[in-house]
Amino acid sequence: MLVKLRDMGVTSDMLFVAGMVSIVASFLSWVMSKKAEAAGIDRADRWGIFIGEWAPTFFTLGIGLRLDEIHGSPEKGTLSKLKGKIGA
Numbered sequence: 001m002l003v004k005l006r007d008m009g010v011t012s013d014m015l016f017v018a019g020m021v022s023i024v025a026s027f028l029s030w031v032m033s034k035k036a037e038a039a040g041i042d043r044a045d046r047w048g049i050f051i052g053e054w055a056p057t058f059f060t061l062g063i064g065l066r067l068d069e070i071h072g073s074p075e076k077g078t079l080s081k082l083k084g085k086i087g088a
Contacts, residue, residue: 002064012069015062019055026052
């Protein structure tokens with residue numbers, strides 16, 4: 001999956017920004033749902049939690065891409081080169 005994201009031009013910084021935006025969007029959706037809907041705070045909590053669950057996914061993918069950007073990926077043969085350098 002990381003290879004596909006990299007091939008599409010997605011960078012780790014983009015995913016870190018998406019994670020931060022997700023946190024802000026979670027808070028804003030909670031506030032807006034709480035004020036705009038008559039469904040009560042339970043519905044607002046669900047919207048906030050639903051959107052807030054995206055943040056860890058974006059951050060995790062961002063970390064994976066950052067590691068790929070720094071160290072390369074096994075698909076490029078970088079892992080075998082690193083093993084050769086450390087004598088493994």
